[in-house]
Structures are given as structure tokens and as C-alpha cells.
Amino acid sequence: MQYLLAVHTVEGDPMPSTEDMQTQFARVDVVNAELQFAGAWVFGGGLRPPDSATVVRVEGGRTTVTDGPFAETKEQLGGFWVIRCDDLDQALVWAEKCAEACLQPVEVRPFDDEPQA
């Protein structure tokens, strides 16, 4: 099974200090190393803020490009991991480590189907 571990940030939440940010990055690096060591790592990374997003739409053969983000909500995707493991319980253990590392709630969602390797 593959799972998306999505980190959501809330617009307007105070930014952590540079120092806090550094320790956060360090903690995330540790989790990434653990994921790789366990063979659970597929991909992951942090995203630039939502105001850097661009939305592309193709409708009736016409392509329009607009300033993003797509979802007009305060909660936006801040970063994510894609992991591989046997079941939800294992995914939840990883999600707990990720949430502890980045100090944000982590949403766990299964991928629709195992991509063909």
C-alpha cells in the first residue's frame, strides 16, 4: 500500500522563529532518514507558500492559467510524504513521527491503487 501523508498549514498562523524552523528541519531530516532506512520512503518534500501557486485549466480545448491556489480556504497543503507500507496501522505510526517532527497535523490517505512497479 502507498499512503499520502499530507501536512496542512493554516494561513495566518504565526511563523516559527528561524531557530525553531532549523530544529524542525533537523527533526524532519531524521524522520526522512528513518523512512529511507525502513524502505518506506517513496517521496516527500515541503512546499513554498500557497501564494506561489498557479492553476492551469483546460476546458473545451482552451487553456487558461490563473494565479492560485486552487482551494480558497485557509488550510493549505504545506508539504507531504508518500510512503509505502503494509497497512494503515504502520502508516499511522509514520504519521505520528511526521506530525511530531513538523509540529502540524498530518492527514493520512491511501492511494487508490498500487502503481505498477
Place this chain on the structure above:
Amino acid sequence: MDMASVYQAEYGRCVATLVRLLGDIGLAEEAVQDAFAVALEKWALPNGDGLPPNPGAWIVTTARNRAIDRLRRESTREARQAQALLLHQPDEPTEVGPVRDDQLRLIFTCCHPALSPLAQTALTLRLLGGLEVPEIARAYLVPEATIAQRIVRAKKKIRDAAIPYRVPDAAELPDRLPPVLTVLYLIFNEGYTSTSGTLVRTDLCLEAVRLGRALAALMPDEPEVLGLLALLLLTEARRPARVGPSGELVTLAEQDRSRWDRDLIREGHELVRRCLRRDRPGPYQLQAAINAVHTDGPATDWDQVLALYDQLLLHAPTPVVALNRAVAVAEVHGPAPALAAIADLDLPGYHLLPATRADLLTRLGRIAEALAAYDEAIALATNQTERTFLHHRRAGLEPGPAT
């Protein structure tokens, strides 16, 4: 044994085993239902075979064969997966009965924290208790469509998100066992004081006790599992005396103790003693101990009850526990300190808080305040029998007609 009791005893166990064999809850349910339909023809007809020596094993084997037939006819992805799973199993003896551990696995799957509390309860009653959707909907005052939808959604999530079908290991148990105990406790409670209608729904009480016994048999070394079972048994034992001849509520103090079920009390007391020997107290064990005191001897030893509530409040510092403790405070130290103990409790919408306050105010002779508190309690109570009881108490406070 008739067909209905075979169904009650074997349904959940057979579904649990078929879930392991097929790897899918929906397929397992269908297979077991098919098997029971066949059984109805074979066993029940006047010229039928009669009940086999091991009905559970017969159902499992038949369900397994039915599932294989059904899967051969279908070509969905689930069907292919399930078929593959069946084919990879080593040849099993022709008649395998339900496996006890399967039931335990299924309880933990149904009560997985990734499912909503209502879904956990509905799924447990449906899969392990064999209750039909309308029965569950009636018990929880929720439209049938809602229950059906919750069950469908929960089963889909179990499959899509790969919620595992296994017993959590020792390290995970502290997190995973409490929701299971909560679900069984809630099922019993809903039966003991239904949200509406008649006071007691015996079927839910008995189902909770049955599941509690199964859990205790499967996890005999978990003190809180034994504590929960003891609590259910000691509460269930008093049920016959709790409702009067015209369906009215009879309080503990006024109950005819000769109508209590002595066998259940003996069994409950033995479990409480086992818990005491283990000396790893927890909220369910302490509540069981309190109920053991209530059911010990001709009258309740309130000093002991209060001491146990003090301990319970340390383990579970909730307003409901504080309220129940106040009842014991009133018996030991009188109504005034009890009233002071509940003065600051915050339990919005909970009718037993104003009902307890009304009773304490009555004992203190503060009748006008007691009447107001009864009115508040009556407005909040949803169970008709409890409302009648409160009305009756309230009426007793008003000056009677001149004679």
C-alpha cells in the same frame, strides 16, 4: 438449540473467520448469510438433516464453499484477490470451526480509532452481534439510512485504507483496547437506559454481556477487560429488580434484592476478586468493585463505596464520576456536603445532575429549589420511564390535596 440461538451464537464468530479466509468483510458477510440460508433448509425442515454436531464448523465450511462458487462466477478485482487468498491457503481439514482469535481480530478492526465512534458501535453490533440495521437504528435513535450508510462507509474505509485485521501487539494495546471497551460499555448502557421508549432494552444488554464474555475469554490477562465484564454482570444482575410491575423505575435503595440474579453476582464478585489479586486498578475495575459492594450483603456499605469513588476519581476525573461520588458523599456525610460537591459541576444537557441536586435539596428541606431542579431534570430526560419517575418524585413534594 433452535436456529435463532445458533445464529446468535455463531454468526459473529463465523463472519470473523470468513473475513480472514476471504480478506474482505462484505464477501464474508454474504458467504455466511448464504450458508445460514442453506442451513435453514437443511436443518429446519421436518424431513431435513437436523442440527449437525458442530453448527459453527458446518457454517464456516459451507460459507467457504459458497464463497468459492461465487468468486468463480465473478471477475471483479476484489473477487480475484479473494480467490487468490483462498488458493494460497494450505489445504484445511474439511470441517474447520470458527477460530476464536478471528473474533478478537475483528473486534479490533471494528473498533479501530480511524473509524468514527458511531461507526465502531454499529459495525461491532452488525458484524459481531449479527444485529440487523433496523435494530441498531432503533437502539440509537438514528434513521436506518444513517446506520446503513455508516456501516457501508466504514467497511469501505477498512478496505480502501487497509485497516489491518489483527490483534494489536502489547505495545499498542494501551491505545487500542480502550475504544473496544468503550464500545461494549456503550452498547450495554444504551440497553440499560434506552435513550427513549421502554427503560430497558434487554437485547442490547445481553449482546454486550455476550461480547464482554467473549473478550474476557480471549484476553484473560487484561484486568480492565475482566473489570468491564464484572461491571456488566453486576449491573445486569440487578436488572430484574430495576423495573416495577407497571414498568416504572425502582431505585437501588428500594429494589427487592431477592429478585437479583445470584449467579451473575457470584460470577461478577469472582472477577472482581481476580482483579484485586492482580492489583492493576483501572476505571472499569473500580466501577465493578463499587457494584460488587452494592450487591454484597443485605445493604450497601457506603463508606466502602465512597472510598472506591475517591480512587475512581483519581483514575477518571470526569464530572460524571464526581456526580456519582456525590451520591455516596450524601450517604456517608449527609446531603449538605454532597450538594457542595456538585455545585460547580459542568454537565450540560445531563438530566441526572439536576435530578441528583433535586434529591439532595429535598433531603435538606429546600422544597422550592428542589421543585425547580426537578423541572430542569424533567426537561432534559429523554427516556419516558425516567421522566415518569421524576414527575412522581416532584409530585410527592407538593402539598397534597386536603383530606
